[in-house]
Amino acid sequence: MALGELQIPAEQIDHAAPFVAAPPAARTPAFGRHLVTMGNCADCHGAALSGAPSIEPGAPPAPNLTPGGVLGGRSETQFLTALRTAATPSGHSLSSAMPWQLTGQLTDEELGAIFAYLQSLPPRAYNSDQPLATSEANTIRQGGNP
Numbered sequence: 808m809a810l811g812e813l814q815i816p817a818e819q820i821d822h823a824a825p826f827v828a829a830p831p832a833a834r835t836p837a838f839g840r841h842l843v844t845m846g847n848c849a850d851c852h853g854a855a856l857s858g859a860p861s862i863e864p865g866a867p868p869a870p871n872l873t874p875g876g877v878l879g880g881r882s883e884t885q886f887l888t889a890l891r892t893a894a895t896p897s898g899h900s901l902s903s904a905m906p907w908q909l910t911g912q913l914t915d916e917e918l919g920a921i922f923a924y925l926q927s928l929p930p931r932a933y934n935s936d937q938p939l940a941t942s943e944a945n946t947i948r949q950g951g952n953p
């Protein structure tokens with residue numbers, strides 16, 4: 808699986824951590840959560856997945872992936888297209904700071920599960936673990952390119 812290439816080196820893995828069985832592969836938020844963990848999305852998009860400043864000079868910030876951010880009004884098809892071709896609905900092309908060449912190798916089921924998980928998160932403000940009120944979430948699209 809492509810996400811394997813995003814994993815941390817073996818020597819950095821906490822071998823004392825309890826083993827957690829992977830949920831069954833399906834288009835479910837539970838499986839999507841597993842893939843997001845395996846893919847280390849939080850390394851760049853923040854522990855709450857609500858976006859974070861750039862981790863390297865010159866790279867754009869990692870956008871807010873909760874429904875309070877850029878993905879709030881997106882369809883699953885738009886999400887799949889962005890993670891496979893780098894093209895977002897606004898016409899922006901994702902830079903290589905986002906490893907879309909790797910996410911682009913995931914199956915429809917895997918990307919669908921990731922989308923379902925991200926959409927199941929509480930809408931959060933950019934780079935915050937605080938939930939947004941829904942009305943705010945509908946208007947605020949911070950933390951990245953719309």
Ligand code: HEC
Nearest residue numbers: 846847848851867868869870877889895901902904905952
């Ligand atoms: C190495 C850092 C890094 C990792 C790891 C990473 N991202 Fe990103 N991601 C970014 C950056 C930076 C951008 C913004 C790129 C741009 O706008 O050019 C981005 C953009 C995105 C977008 C596009 C949002 C939009 O505007 O349409 C999505 C969706 C996304 N990432 C999801 C994920 C998922 C899911 C994972 C885990 C499988 C992940 N990212 C892992 C850095 C990262």
